[in-house]
Amino acid sequence: MAHAEMNALIGLKESEHPNIRSYILYTTMEPCHMCFGTAVMMNIRNIHYAADDGFAGATSLNEKLDYIKRKSVNIVKIGEELEAFQLILQSAYEYKRKHPRIENILSRWREVNNLAIDIAKELYGSGYFERARDENKSIEDIYSEVIMKYLNTKIRL
Numbered sequence: 486m487a488h489a490e491m492n493a494l495i496g497l498k499e500s501e502h503p504n505i506r507s508y509i510l511y512t513t514m515e516p517c518h519m520c521f522g523t524a525v526m527m528n529i530r531n532i533h534y535a536a537d538d539g540f541a542g543a544t545s546l547n548e549k550l551d552y553i554k555r556k557s558v559n560i561v562k563i564g565e566e567l568e569a570f571q572l573i574l575q576s577a578y579e580y581k582r583k584h585p586r587i588e589n590i591l592s593r594w595r596e597v598n599n600l601a602i603d604i605a606k607e608l609y610g611s612g613y614f615e616r617a618r619d620e621n622k623s624i625e626d627i628y629s630e631v632i633m634k635y636l637n638t639k640i641r642l
């Protein structure tokens with residue numbers, strides 16, 4: 486249950502946050518069933534996320550379940566660059582931790598952005614993220630370098 490959204494929501498008491506319906510839950514990956522359901526039940530009515538999660542994302546429930554539809558949850562997907570960056574980081578992490586279902590997960594994420602997964606594989610294989618850590622690169626520098634690689638590769642295709 487230790488997903489980032491759950492960790493953010495768990496200490497939030499509506500009695501201490503009477504305007505909770507106006508809050509925005511920002512998350513890099515599309516929330517899963519557990520996190521989306523928890524946010525809805527806690528009266529969060531705005532969710533902004535960067536990357537579609539074709540493997541475990543659950544925001545499509547917003548339109549499919551009458552109960553949730555009545556809550557009028559406003560879901561906003563942030564732009565393509567942030568989605569690509571998130572998928573690259575998360576995919577590189579899955580390569581690193583050798584997730585037992587990695588091919589299944591990555592094939593679903595490839596349906597969202599195939600190029601991002603190719604770049605994640607290349608950057609992970611070249612040791613880019615380990616070097617960036619060892620060199621204490623800032624997240625801003627890592628973002629710039631990764632996105633430049635993504636955009637330059639996209640232009641060449």
Ligand SMILES: [Zn+2]
Nearest residue numbers: 488516517520
């Ligand atoms: Zn989750």
